Amino acid sequence: MNHTLRWQKSTFSDGGDGNTCVELAATLTPTPIPTTLHLRESDTPATVLTTTPTPLAHLLHAIRTGTLPERPPKA
Known part of the structure; x- marks a missing residue:
């Protein structure tokens, strides 16, 4: 089953049209409760x-x- 994700920008994002946004999409099937969350930066959407x-x-x-x-220091 292939569902198209509906991406939403974070309210904390820059607000402009630039690529400075965190975006979130949720997989809601089979119920309206999110089962899987998808996050991406708008400058690297892939x-x-x-x-x-x-x-x-x-x-x-x-x-x-x-x-x-x-984060521990690198060795």
């Missing part, structure tokens, strides 16, 4: 990150609360 709602919610929570672990 590169899509696919996840599910729970891991994305955990990432956003960690970003908002400042509890996102620091």
